[in-house]
Ligand code: UD1
């Protein structure tokens with residue numbers, strides 16, 4: 001029987017943040033999401049999360065994303081040992097293995113956790129600690145072993161002597177405990193250390209036999225205590241995600257300039273040009289060409305879509321659509337096959353049928369456009385009357401002349417033509433031409449007004465009132 005407990009009650013003082021540390025963002029998720037996700041493959045029977053600082057916020061966040069998590073309150077927060085003491089009651093006489101993870105150690109691979117549990121069971125230890133040998137061990141607890149590689153003690157960085165600090169074997173903050181064994185020593189913990197806290201690491205020192213497993217890739221155990229460690233984690237995750245997708249058939253022309261989220265899926269032969277960023281959950285179809293300079297968030301792109309220097313958020317783009325440069329697709333934008341949304345075009349909550357073209361300087365909001373509609377440069381759907389939003393419907397095959405304002409609510413039928421410069425306030429029927437602008441007036445042989453003679457210094461250079469305006473006609 002395996003139970004997992006994640007310690008997530010701490011404040012995270014060194015982040016200097018208004019938000020709880022475990023909710024800090026990492027590649028589109030939060031630290032605690034990554035930690036909970038890392039142990040999913042082990043298929044634990046129970047998942048416990050110790051919460052304390054801003055407990056409701058952490059709980060709300062986790063409940064929305066992870067099923068079957070039991071929340072345990074630690075109030076006040078008196079250290080990692082005190083945090084695990086809170087499990088004495090909910091775990092009761094559980095007799096299996098408890099995997100304890102720090103909520104701020106987000107880069108662990110599932111395979112590493114699997115090896116730790118296996119090693120623990122094979123060795124029959126009371127505890128197995130995951131360790132790493134780091135070039136820069138500063139800030140981590142140091143692990144001291146005897147000649148048989150059994151763990152004798154874990155000493156916190158701030159409690160170490162200078163001599164002890166030279167030890168580069170560090171505690172990764174991940175432990176496999178035989179629960180009845182650790183439950184028996186937890187009440188013995190004392191706060192006789194530099195921080196005046198109850199340390200879980202002291203429990204390790206009280207257990208026998210205590211073993212350790214050293215992870216080869218030290219980046220796996222990076223703990224996030226401050227912003228620079230958070231930035232280091234982000235780099236590691238980004239590098240891992242890029243490697244994963246390069247191996248799966250995605251081309252990155254300048255990988256380091258791009259950022260990915262764990263929830264982004266790519267098809268084959270996708271080309272990602274420099275400075276392209278993916279956030280949230282996206283699916284990018286085969287053969288898409290993204291960038292340079294794209295931001296894609298929570299969107300679905302079918303095959304062969306192109307997005308250049310544009311922002312795409314909560315949008316759906318069917319096969320062969322071309323977006324940009326400099327387009328903005330906002331939530332609810334749905335593009336049919338082979339649409340073209342060009343420069344300085346904004347689309348919000350609008351459904352464009354196949355082969356619609358809106359190539360320049362346009363706003364489409366709360367609109368439905370049928371197949372093959374051509375939207376002229378400078379067309380605006382005036383969807384907001386100051387209080388509510390209203391819809392615009394344009395039938396298939398219609399052509400909207402340049403600089404048209406469509407004052408919603410308004411419906412245009414099929415194959416309608418709107419003359420350039422129109423302000424359309426009434427519905428237009430199928431096949432009609434609508435012109436809604438002032439008729440042009442022409443004055444033949446028009447004499448331009450003569451310029452006023454240059455005034456003398458006596459008038460101070462001012463223009464005579466009578467010479468200013470023109471009579472209107
Ligand atoms: C801890 C370890 C250290 C190890 C390092 C690895 C201890 C005493 N030290 O140090 O040996 O090298 O992790 O990253 O365990 N938490 C609670 N309740 C509390 C205090 C903390 O739930 O009262 C949670 C925090 O939210 C955090 C985790 O425990 O997720 C670790 O706490 P933190 O204060 O960051 O420990 P470190 O000083 O990093």
Ligand code: CA
Nearest residue numbers: 104223224225
């Ligand atoms: Ca930490």
